[in-house]
Amino acid sequence: MTGLLTGNSWTGKIYNGQWVGSTGGTAEVSEPATGAMLAEVGLGNAADVERASREASEAQSAWAQRIGPERAAILREAAKTLERHHEEVERWLIRESGSVPGKAAFEVQLAQAELWEAAALPTQPWGHLLPASQDGRHSAARRLPLGVVGIISPWNFPFLLAIRAVAPALALGNAVVLKPDVQTAVVGGTAIAQLFHEAGLPEGLLQVLAGDAEPGQALCEDPNIAMVSFTGSTSIGREVASAAGRNLKRVSLELGGNNALIVLDDADVDTASSAGAWSAYLHQGQICMTAGRHIVVESVADEYLDLLSRRAAALRVGDPNREEVALGPLINESQIANVERVVNETVSSGAELRAGGKRDALFYRPTVLGGVTAEMPAFREEIFGPVAPVTVVRDEEEAIAVANDTDRGLVAAVQTSSAERGNALANQLRTGIVHVNDQTLNNDAYAPFGGTGMSGNGSRFGSQSSWDEFTEWQWLTSRSQARQYPF
Incomplete structure (x- = not known):
C-alpha cells in the first residue's frame, strides 16, 4: 500500500486539488527531539490566499448542490482512508510534534471519529416548516452553507484540530482554505490534503497552504472567505477577531485556558x-x-x-x-x-x-x-x-x-x-x-466543545454544533400564484 506521504510530489508546494508551487516560498520542518530536518513545505502569502479563496469559491457552488448522500460518501471514504494509513499519520505526529505514541494514536482515533460524525451531517434534516402567517403562502427555514471557510489550526494537536473543522465544513457544503502552523505543516496540512485527495474530494474545494501572520491576516480580509475558524492562543485570537470583525466575517475562536x-x-x-x-x-x-x-x-x-x-x-x-x-x-x-x-x-x-x-x-x-x-x-x-x-x-x-x-x-x-x-x-x-470525578483532558466528536470568557467567543465544535458554526439560516416563502398589493 502506497503511503499518504510517500514520494515528493508535495515537497515545497501548496495544495489546490493538486500540488502546485507557491509565491510564498518554502520552509523546513524539523523534529523537536533531535533537530533533524523532516521535510520542506510550501508557504502561502497573501497572493496565494487570494488565489486559493477564489478557486475555492468557484468550486463551492457545485459542491453545495450535490445531494447529501454524495457528500457523506466522500467523508466516509476519508474516514476509511485514514484507517488504512493511521500508522503513518501517527509516526508523523511522533516525529513532527513530539507526541508520544499513545497520544499520537489517540489523536488519530479522535480525528477518525470527527470524520464519521461529519459524514452523518449531510443526511440530517436541514431546516423546518414554519407556520403560515398569510393564506396561500408556504414558509420554511433552511440552513445553507456559508461559502468558503478559512481555518487556522495550531501545532499541538495538528491533525485533530484541523480535521474537526475541515470535515464538518466540507460535509455541510462549504469549501475550505486551511492554514496549518508551519511547525507541523506536514501532519497538520499535507496529510489532510492527501487524505481527501485519495477519498475523491472534487478539485478546488480544499486548499492547503502553511504560513504564519501574512496568510492568516489575508484569510481574515479576503472577500471570498465567509468565516474564519481559529484555534490557538488568546493573544492571537484577539488579532484574528479584530481583523475578521472589521470585515464583518463570522469568527469561531477556540482559545487558551487556565x-x-x-x-x-x-x-x-x-x-x-x-x-x-x-x-x-x-x-x-x-x-x-x-x-x-x-x-x-x-x-x-x-x-x-x-x-x-x-x-x-x-x-x-x-x-x-x-x-x-x-x-x-x-x-x-x-x-x-x-x-x-x-x-x-x-x-x-x-x-x-x-x-x-x-x-x-x-x-x-x-x-x-x-x-x-x-x-x-x-x-x-x-x-x-x-x-x-x-x-x-x-x-x-x-x-x-x-x-x-x-x-x-x-x-x-x-x-x-x-x-x-x-x-x-x-x-x-x-x-x-x-x-x-475525571481529569480535564476529554474530547468527544459529538459533544459541544468550547470555552467562555477569554477562552472563546461562544463557538462550539461537535457534530450538532457544526450546524451553528458552518451554516446560516435562510427564510424561504413561496406562493403558488403572485398576489397584488395596495400600492
Whole structure:
C-alpha cells in the first residue's frame, strides 16, 4: 500500500486539488527531539490566499448542490482512508510534534471519529416548516452553507484540530482554505490534503497552504472567505477577531485556558493525584485543556502534593521516536524558555519546587509547584508546559472562588467522593466544560466543545454544533400564484 506521504510530489508546494508551487516560498520542518530536518513545505502569502479563496469559491457552488448522500460518501471514504494509513499519520505526529505514541494514536482515533460524525451531517434534516402567517403562502427555514471557510489550526494537536473543522465544513457544503502552523505543516496540512485527495474530494474545494501572520491576516480580509475558524492562543485570537470583525466575517475562536482541577476534602487522593498528573503532563502540558491550576482543600493538600510529586518524578522523558517515554520534547526553544521563566519567577515569589524544574535541550522534567498563590505567574498565566501549580484553599467555597479567579473559562474538573456534590459545584464554575470525578483532558466528536470568557467567543465544535458554526439560516416563502398589493 502506497503511503499518504510517500514520494515528493508535495515537497515545497501548496495544495489546490493538486500540488502546485507557491509565491510564498518554502520552509523546513524539523523534529523537536533531535533537530533533524523532516521535510520542506510550501508557504502561502497573501497572493496565494487570494488565489486559493477564489478557486475555492468557484468550486463551492457545485459542491453545495450535490445531494447529501454524495457528500457523506466522500467523508466516509476519508474516514476509511485514514484507517488504512493511521500508522503513518501517527509516526508523523511522533516525529513532527513530539507526541508520544499513545497520544499520537489517540489523536488519530479522535480525528477518525470527527470524520464519521461529519459524514452523518449531510443526511440530517436541514431546516423546518414554519407556520403560515398569510393564506396561500408556504414558509420554511433552511440552513445553507456559508461559502468558503478559512481555518487556522495550531501545532499541538495538528491533525485533530484541523480535521474537526475541515470535515464538518466540507460535509455541510462549504469549501475550505486551511492554514496549518508551519511547525507541523506536514501532519497538520499535507496529510489532510492527501487524505481527501485519495477519498475523491472534487478539485478546488480544499486548499492547503502553511504560513504564519501574512496568510492568516489575508484569510481574515479576503472577500471570498465567509468565516474564519481559529484555534490557538488568546493573544492571537484577539488579532484574528479584530481583523475578521472589521470585515464583518463570522469568527469561531477556540482559545487558551487556565484550567482548574479541584480536589475536595472527601476525594480519593491517590486517584485524584493520578488525574492531576495526567491533566498536567500529557503531551508535555501543551494542550489548551491542561490543568494549569490544582486547587486542593487543605485537609488533603499535603497528601496530594506528596503523591503528585512522586508521580512526576517517576515519569520518563525522552525522544518518543526512539524510546518508550511518558513525555517528549516541547515544540520549540521559545516555548521551553517561557516555561522556565514562569517556574523560576514563581519559585522566586515563594512557591516550593517539589519536583522537576529542569530542562535538557527541548525536554523539560514534569514539575510540581507547592504553595502557589493567586499573585504568582504560575497561577495567572497559561504555562503550556509540564507544570502542576498547587494552590491550597480552606474549603469548597474558597475552591470555587479561586477556580473562578481567571478571565479564561475553558474546562474544569472536580474530584470528590460524591457525584452530587461535584455536580452542584459544577453549577458554580464559569467554564464551557466541567468533568466531575475525571481529569480535564476529554474530547468527544459529538459533544459541544468550547470555552467562555477569554477562552472563546461562544463557538462550539461537535457534530450538532457544526450546524451553528458552518451554516446560516435562510427564510424561504413561496406562493403558488403572485398576489397584488395596495400600492
